[in-house]
Amino acid sequence: MAETNPIPKEEGMDHSLNLLREGYTFILNRRRGFNSNVFETRLLGKKAICMGGAEAAEVFYDESKFIRSGAAPQRLIETLFGQGGVQTLDDAAHRNRKQMFMSVMKPDDMQRLRDITKKQWDMALTKWEQMEKVVLYEEAQEITTRIACEWAGVLIAEQDVKTLSKDLTATFESPAAIGPSHWQGKHARKELEKWLIVLVNEIREGKLQVPDYTVFYKFSWHTDLNGDLLDPETVAVEIINILRPIVAISVYIAFVGLAVHHFPEEAAKVQSSDDETAQRFIQEVRRYYPFFPALVAQVREDFVWNGYEFPKDTMTLLDIYGTNHDPTLWDNPDVFNPDRFIDWHGSPFSFIPQGGGDYEMGHRCAGEWVTIEVMKISLDYLANRMKFDVPEQDLSYSVISMPSIPNSKLILTNVKRKMQ
Ligand code: HEM
Numbered sequence: 001m002a003e004t005n006p007i008p009k010e011e012g013m014d015h016s017l018n019l020l021r022e023g024y025t026f027i028l029n030r031r032r033g034f035n036s037n038v039f040e041t042r043l044l045g046k047k048a049i050c051m052g053g054a055e056a057a058e059v060f061y062d063e064s065k066f067i068r069s070g071a072a073p074q075r076l077i078e079t080l081f082g083q084g085g086v087q088t089l090d091d092a093a094h095r096n097r098k099q100m101f102m103s104v105m106k107p108d109d110m111q112r113l114r115d116i117t118k119k120q121w122d123m124a125l126t127k128w129e130q131m132e133k134v135v136l137y138e139e140a141q142e143i144t145t146r147i148a149c150e151w152a153g154v155l156i157a158e159q160d161v162k163t164l165s166k167d168l169t170a171t172f173e174s175p176a177a178i179g180p181s182h183w184q185g186k187h188a189r190k191e192l193e194k195w196l197i198v199l200v201n202e203i204r205e206g207k208l209q210v211p212d213y214t215v216f217y218k219f220s221w222h223t224d225l226n227g228d229l230l231d232p233e234t235v236a237v238e239i240i241n242i243l244r245p246i247v248a249i250s251v252y253i254a255f256v257g258l259a260v261h262h263f264p265e266e267a268a269k270v271q272s273s274d275d276e277t278a279q280r281f282i283q284e285v286r287r288y289y290p291f292f293p294a295l296v297a298q299v300r301e302d303f304v305w306n307g308y309e310f311p312k313d314t315m316t317l318l319d320i321y322g323t324n325h326d327p328t329l330w331d332n333p334d335v336f337n338p339d340r341f342i343d344w345h346g347s348p349f350s351f352i353p354q355g356g357g358d359y360e361m362g363h364r365c366a367g368e369w370v371t372i373e374v375m376k377i378s379l380d381y382l383a384n385r386m387k388f389d390v391p392e393q394d395l396s397y398s399v400i401s402m403p404s405i406p407n408s409k410l411i412l413t414n415v416k417r418k419m420q
Helices: 016-034 054-060 074-081 090-100 106-128 137-151 158-173 180-204 215-220 234-263 276-288 320-324 368-385
Strands: 038-043 044-051 133-134 294-301 304-305 307-311 315-319 388-389 409-416
Touching: 016 038, 016 315, 016 320, 044 054, 054 294, 054 315, 054 320, 074 158, 074 180, 090 234, 106 137, 106 368, 106 409, 133 137, 137 158, 137 215, 137 368, 158 180, 158 234, 180 215, 180 234, 215 234, 234 276, 234 368, 276 320, 276 368, 276 409, 294 320, 304 388, 315 320, 368 388
Parallel strands: 044 315
Antiparallel strands: 038 044, 133 409, 294 315, 304 307, 388 409
């Protein structure tokens, strides 16, 4: 039997309120306080182990040690994930479902995504030239809603874009909220699921035709481990798992805009969306700004790691924000420096804005390439293809409230297309 030491422990009945008060920095503050990458606390009335850093991430993604089923709090399932979604599956069932997601992430799919994204940015820019002021975060929600629907093959009437955009936004803005905003998120998810279930049934009955390369088609006809079609409710949940996070890229687009404004010398280096300078800038936006705070899993069987005991069924959190700001992994982590990604040789567990490890085998974000492509094109427009002013406004953003968004939502005026 390996020798064990007690995990540093935070005393007290429950620290859920501190989690709300400290937001993204909750785990990092305690990792610093205990001078340990692992500590124990109590959250949502239960014992919880929190950990951060690349080594901890590698253990967290070891399937023999952690499972996802039963780990996510109900409020996340009700808003963000949906019932029976890929995030809550393990082992063979997870791999079957994940393969469905990765089957729409092929090079041709990415090319189609790039074409759609450029078209939508061009249309938006034409509209913005006529507007007195543009609220970038809100406009980006509409751009990404249109991209999401066209790319996924979900037909939507022009007059419904705004409502759909608001509903999808509610599902990712509401998980950490209390009261009306949370209920709004739950309600929005229910309405979206109802709408999509009807469409899935129509595809299966041959009443609705969509191209066979689209998300909508592939998910509607995907079969599980027993060779059965997924039930329409699950297909709806998984289509939302494509639409919702594409619209959530609007948060990153707002941060790209903020970075272009705050770090003009870095933005000036960006040449085009195909260039490595764009890639580095985007990677740094994803590392530097807060988005996803932490991941949650449950210990599969008792195990010992680094002398610490992890008892079966213990809720365990992995610090995403803190790992991306870990001074042992990143020089001056609080400085925005895209050049840190020149010849960067970090592991898939040290840079984890969208999770770590492997796409097919593990739970790493299925949409990371989608996110990067949409962000690179958005950056190209904001840095190279348009001129604008940023009037006096509150450009600060919180490291407490989740998800973090610039307070003013980034107001742009005098938007004009740059002649190339
Ligand atoms: C907006 C930026 C995004 C962020 C910050 C983000 C972040 C994440 C994170 C942290 C995870 C959890 C990883 C884990 O549990 O180990 C995840 C999972 C996932 N993401 Fe994303 N994501 C984004 C965009 C996208 C996009 C655009 C898509 C789809 C087009 C997508 C689809 C998914 C799916 C399906 C999963 C579940 C994967 C699984 O459980 O195997 N995400 N994402």
